[in-house]
Amino acid sequence: MELLQFGDNGWGDELFFATLMTLAVAVTAMLIGFFFALIFTPLKISKNKTLNFIANFYTTVVRGVPELLVIYLFFFGGTAAVMYVAKIFGYEGYIEINAFITGAFSIGIISGAYSTEVFRGAYLSIKRGQFEASKVLGLKTNTSFFKVILPQMLRLAIPNITNVWQITLKDTALISVTGLVEIMRQSYIAAGSTRDPLLFYSVAAVLYLFLTFFSMKILNKLEVHYRRGY
Amino acid sequence: MISSFPKLLSATLITLKLVSASLLFGIFLGTLFAILRTGKNKFLKAFSYYYSYIFRGTPMLVQLFIIYFGLAQIEYLRSSFLWVILKEPYWCAIIAFALNTGAYTSEIIRSAFETIDKGTIEAGESLGISNSKIFYKIKLPIALRQSLPAYGNEMILMLKGTSLASTVTLMDLTGVAKFIISTTYKPVEIFIVAGSIYLLITFLIHSLIKFLEKKYSFNN
Numbered sequence: 421m422e423l424l425q426f427g428d429n430g431w432g433d434e435l436f437f438a439t440l441m442t443l444a445v446a447v448t449a450m451l452i453g454f455f456f457a458l459i460f461t462p463l464k465i466s467k468n469k470t471l472n473f474i475a476n477f478y479t480t481v482v483r484g485v486p487e488l489l490v491i492y493l494f495f496f497g498g499t500a501a502v503m504y505v506a507k508i509f510g511y512e513g514y515i516e517i518n519a520f521i522t523g524a525f526s527i528g529i530i531s532g533a534y535s536t537e538v539f540r541g542a543y544l545s546i547k548r549g550q551f552e553a554s555k556v557l558g559l560k561t562n563t564s565f566f567k568v569i570l571p572q573m574l575r576l577a578i579p580n581i582t583n584v585w586q587i588t589l590k591d592t593a594l595i596s597v598t599g600l601v602e603i604m605r606q607s608y609i610a611a612g613s614t615r616d617p618l619l620f621y622s623v624a625a626v627l628y629l630f631l632t633f634f635s636m637k638i639l640n641k642l643e644v645h646y647r648r649g650y
Numbered sequence: 651m652i653s654s655f656p657k658l659l660s661a662t663l664i665t666l667k668l669v670s671a672s673l674l675f676g677i678f679l680g681t682l683f684a685i686l687r688t689g690k691n692k693f694l695k696a697f698s699y700y701y702s703y704i705f706r707g708t709p710m711l712v713q714l715f716i717i718y719f720g721l722a723q724i725e726y727l728r729s730s731f732l733w734v735i736l737k738e739p740y741w742c743a744i745i746a747f748a749l750n751t752g753a754y755t756s757e758i759i760r761s762a763f764e765t766i767d768k769g770t771i772e773a774g775e776s777l778g779i780s781n782s783k784i785f786y787k788i789k790l791p792i793a794l795r796q797s798l799p800a801y802g803n804e805m806i807l808m809l810k811g812t813s814l815a816s817t818v819t820l821m822d823l824t825g826v827a828k829f830i831i832s833t834t835y836k837p838v839e840i841f842i843v844a845g846s847i848y849l850l851i852t853f854l855i856h857s858l859i860k861f862l863e864k865k866y867s868f869n870n
Contacts, residue, residue, distance in 0.1 A: 484806070484852040485845045486813035492828050497837035593709035597817065604711060611719065618720035625708045625716065632707040 423614055424623065431610045431620070438606035439627050445524050445602060446589045452528025453588065457535035464540045475536065482533035487526075487591050494526040495598045523595035531588040538584060542577040543569070575646040582639045586632060593628070603627050654830050654840055661826035662847055668740075668812040668822060669851075672747035673805060679748060680755025684793075687756060688763050698756065705753035710811055714746040718818045743815040751808045758804060762796035763789065795866045802859030806852050823847060 426432035456478075463475035482490065498517050506515055546569060554564035596604035607624040611617035683698040705713065721727055721736055735741045766789060774784045816825030827844035831837045 481845065481849065484810075484849045486810040486824050486848060488813040488816065488824050489827060489841060489844060489848070492824075492831060493837050493841040496831050496835065497841070500835065500837065590709040593711045594814075596711070604709070604715075607712075608715075616723065618716065618723045621712055621716040621720050625704070625712045628708040628712060629704065 423610075423616065423619060431606070431614075434606055434610065435603070435623065435627065438601055438603045439631070441600070442589075442592050442602040442627075443631065445520065445527065445592045445595060445600070446585075448520075448524040449527035449531050449592065450585060450588050452524060453531030453533075453535045453584070456529060456532025457539050460532070460536040461539040461543065464536060465543055479533045479536055482530055483537075487530055487594050488597070490530060491523070491526045491594055491597065494522050498522050498525075519595070519598045519600035523592070523598055523600050527588060527591050527595065530591060531584060534584045534587060535581065538577050538580040539573065541580070542573040545576055546572050571646075575650070578639070578643045578646055582636065582643070585635060585639065589631060589635065590628070654834075654843060657826055657830065658823060658840075658843055658847060661821055661823045662851075664815075664821065665809070665812050665823040666851070668743060668747065668815055668820075669805075669809050671744045672751055672812070673808055675744065675748035676751030676755055676808070679752030680759055683752065683756035684759035684763060687760050702753040702756050705750050706757070710746065710750045711814055711817065713750055714743060714814055714818060717746045718742040739815075739818040739820050743812075743818060743820055747808065747811060747815075750811065751804060754804050754807070755801065758797045758800045759793055762793040762800075765796060766792050798859055798863050798866070802855060805855045805859070809848065809851055809855065 424430050424432050424435070426436070460475045460478055463471040464479075466472060499515065502517060503515050506513075550568060550572065551564070554568045559568070592602060593604040596602060596608060599605065601609070603624050607620040611620040614620070683701060686694040686698040687702075689695065717736075718739060721742075727733060727736060735745075770788060770792065771784060774788050779787070812822055813824035815822045816828060821829070823844055827840050831840045834840070
């Protein structure tokens with residue numbers, strides 16, 4: 421048990437900060453995902469075939485290819501791409517992108533594809549009458565979207581967004597391959613230096629369970645909030 | 651890009667082996683735990699609940715590492731016959747994947763059991779069909795048919811999941827792709843080739859499920 425103490429003798433504080441790092445990456449990735457969903461959901465719903473194709477290409481490829489492969493693409497490709505751009509501007513040196521940014525961005529792109537599908541589904545399950553009613557009432561397109569459609573979309577989307585959050589949270593474990601010190605990486609380091617992998621990976625499992633358990637509690641509260649009146 | 655193709659294709663074989671073995675064991679575990687979960691024994695019910703809760707609540711990478719790195723630490727296991735299996739990364743990967751997909755599959759089948767129309771079972775009972783026959787001839791076929799679409803998604807998730815095998819020294823499709831990327835520094839080209847192979851398999855799984863759904867649909 422002394423291996424898990426806080427302070428210089430144990431790994432307790434390291435694991436605590438690693439847990440915060442996992443949370444930070446997961447939340448950032450989720451927000452990046454929402455940003456992608458904000459762009460691609462309208463393209464999916466749009467009646468324009470080309471725009472549809474672009475959005476479908478994004479969601480199909482990202483959801484059909486392993487997360488690890490996407491991470492490797494950005495881990496190896498991201499640096500190369502940034503250096504290529506820098507070369508155009510005359511900078512020849514080596515640039516390294518922060519592991520946090522690479523990780524959050526690659527998980528964010530994946531999470532965005534799932535979020536896009538969720539928001540599309542939510543939008544499509546709003547009854548036509550709602551659109552017609554707001555038109556008849558003479559509401560502006562903006563007002564109708566923000567005051568009528570969006571609140572209903574949130575109610576329908578939140579249970580599925582909760583699932584996306586779970587997937588995103590668990591996907592962050594894969595970023596450990598890029599060297600970012602989150603739960604998985606910290607356990608790997610601790611397991612290596614103490615030769616006690618069973619203990620540290622079990623602790624990692626418990627930390628993930630703790631994160632999923634408590635985030636579910638909070639998200640369920642949110643679901644109740646948006647479902648009031650139903 | 652073209653020169654990497656043969657290497658990636660032979661790695662695809664390992665990926666396919668991993669997926670099919672894990673799914674095979676997984677569907678067995680999933681059905682078993684779904685039956686226990688809907689059964690009457692309280693202890694077995696709780697056991698299958700926590701099994702599925704723990705395996706669905708933690709990343710598969712942790713599960714794989716506990717089985718591959720963690721279990722090797724237990725002296726008792728190292729000296730037992732199980733060590734023949736547990737020292738192989740290939741079997742460790744299959745065990746971890748099967749336990750993981752088993753948890754998700756059990757949830758899929760359980761919810762299918764719960765959506766079976768009560769009238770169907772009552773009809774069977776009133777015809778005087780025995781309990782075990784009702785289970786094997788009525789409940790199970792309906793539940794399996796009902797879970798096909800969700801199970802198709804799980805198969806695709808599992809296909810993507812096998813990429814984790816590359817973290818325990820197995821050279822599957824992702825492992826080989828990473829190796830080629832890190833030696834040639836051509837991430838985009840290799841990503842396109844490896845990604846296309848994964849998408850092709852995804853498409854095949856999707857078509858298979860569509861075919862099965864049609865074949866076993868209720869109205870033909």
